[in-house]
Amino acid sequence: MTRPRCRFPSVALVGALSLVLTAALLPTVGDVPANAAAGGPITIAAAGGPTTLAAAPGAERWNVDLSVVDRDDVNVRRTATGLRLRTARPTGRSAHSPHSAVAEGMLLSTSRTLARPATRVRAEITASVPAGATVEAQVRGWRAAGWTEWRAATAGAVFDRPVTQVQARVVLTAPSGGATATVRGVQLTADAAAAVSAATPGRTYRVYATRIGLVGELTANGRTVQPRDHFAALPSRRGLSPLNTGDYTVRVCTTSGSRCEYAPVWDVGPWNTRDDYWNLSAVRENWKDLPQGRPEAQAAYQSGYNGGRDQFGRTVLNPAGIDLADGTFWDGLQLTTNAWVDVAYLWTGGGPRGVVGDGPLNIRAGASTSYAIRGLAARFAHVPIQCYVIGQSVAGPYRTTTRWNRLATGQYVSHAYISGVYGGSVPVC
Template sequence: MAHSGRRIVVALTALLTVAAGLPGTPASAAHPSTAVPARAGAPDPERWSVDLAVAGGDDVNVAWRSGRLRLADPRPSARTRPAAVGGPVAEGILLSAPRVLDRPATRVRARLTARTGDGGTAVAQVRGWRARGWTEWRDAAEAVFDEPVRRVQARVVLTTRDAASEATVTGLTLAADSAATTAVQPAAPLTYRVYATRIGLVGGTTANGHTVRARDHFAALPSRRGLSPRGTGDYTVKVCTTSGSRCEYAPVWDVGPWNTRDDWWNPSSIRENWKDLPRGRPEAQAAYQSNYNGGLDQFGRTVRNPAGLDLADGTFWDGLRLTDNAWVDVTLLWTGGGARAVVGSGPLNLRAGAGTSYASRGLAATYAQVPVQCYVTGQKITGTYRTTTRWYRLVGGTYVSHAYLSSIYGGTVPRC
């Protein structure tokens, strides 16, 4: 087959200004900010190359063959595309090991050497670690650090629309240094009301490579910017019924519904696509309700519901006890600060008090990172990690036993 659309992309260099996971806040709750000046006479950037030949357990549908990183299977199918999207593309992700920097950095530059054509794409993305967790992922062309980070992780995302498409990468180098930026102090995480649908698709594969199980517990957002690596809850959402009677903390493990480049929670200055839409309004909702984009999603499909969030069956049925698609309140927890506990064994009941005799108000999925407010002494529990009488009160007033929490980070937790 002729490849008239093929092109070579060599040494594609871009400034990565990776946002610190804080998309900002509505005007009614603006954060104070302070300038972080660039250091005079700053040393040369720290440089390193990403090893593209190593494909580990965190990588999805990629292979290193003949000196190139490529999709192991370039044909769109239930195994090669995000389960929540079902779009007409196959995709794969190579996730690098995090690099501990010699000195804190606020800027990273990437140099990607790739070959794409006939509808194939190759994108490099990075994120940085600071005390309260990982920043959001950012594409090389539009990234930002709003405070110094000490670790940097890269990933390469490849997509093809059929077996004739080409998307291969032969090199990725990064350079970290410091530049003038504006530090934004974290406040309460962002919360929006959006329409949620049920994923289903048991046996399908999520964007991070997880195989969907019966009554699974995770969520999907229509952007890879908040996509957690498999087996982590780096990006966790709190999803509640509009009455507030039931909630679940769930890791974001898939991309969708409808779109894959619609970080609808970000302001227009950061949002990947659909920058003219109001912040907090998913493109699918605008297309369905107002015929935005001619009523189509990014793939040209007619949008048949206003969903901006997908929920796995266990989250949908057991966590929220929904019986049909519904409007929900979703909090994007990485957009705020404060101490977080990692649920090591779940789904874990969210109790109304510090004991199992109290009513369950919802669930926290395995790997979810839940916001911890303070701790109390309650019922003695023997769990996966320890035997303890310590219970943590979460932001919002529910309680979880320390016996099932694998770690806590991001701040000191006081007694209630």
């Protein structure tokens, strides 16, 4: 879910109103973009004139297909005038959930294979946006190590290395019961004009975990929460996986290291929706003065940061930086109450990844089912594979094999349950 970033008046349009929606160019107040001034059509511009980012020679342009709304999309519909929210009612979450703050919807496009690798993608949105509503175009890119995080594209999304495919999503929000934006077009431009920085290694932080519950309700990516479900929620859309994928997977372990689960990120929360606290300050979307790895909710709860409130102005009642679905909480980690956990944000790392095709899959202490269970790998999770060993033969849904993949020291899974491997070749241990 995305909170309101800026407000635009309702406008009767004679022609297309092009809205370049970019928080990077807006003045901010306490990490929250200031509202745009009212009074007619608005093109947000940088100081000194309109925002114009010249494309590099050989730039590739295409339009996002807004006409197809299917099961990957959440609370949006196609109308004769454009893409709109299906309903402007929040999804009915618990009081601390960000989903109770505003109505939201999301359209996920198909990925596009580029004619040549690119390091920057920019979006131009044609829409009418009434007061209180928002529209944002976000993109991610594919490289050998997997998908990048989602980035807002209206100011130009820059990737840390060239990407060969691009996928876009269009996120709409509206106040409860309020008017929704109407999006008529989104054009993307990919080029290689931006400088890139070195890739960062995988990051691990100790944060406070709470249990999601909410069986029968919808996650931010459109999944209906199941009993004993296996997924996680983080307080930023930058690490949100599309439905039934594990493109963004976390490894969550008890502080003793005795139990771990590899779980896809399928929801947004707890508390905030723009707090990618695992990123460097230069990249972090909000709360840039906090230390890397410190969730805003933790700082608000422990030290009164932001007046002890979240981005929506609600009093923070616990320091949670991750939410865990019931199966992850009870079965994967065998927790009985909210607790501190060690979380690895696996997409920030590199190296070979295996996709768990059937699960939850037992993680064993060795290459045999006779070894102790050390945790679980959820279905669709993308797990790091350090190397492989030969062990007990296992017949699984994809093959019968004696190969066991080592995910970390003392963590092995049978290759019979891995639907595919990407990101490089896997060596023998």
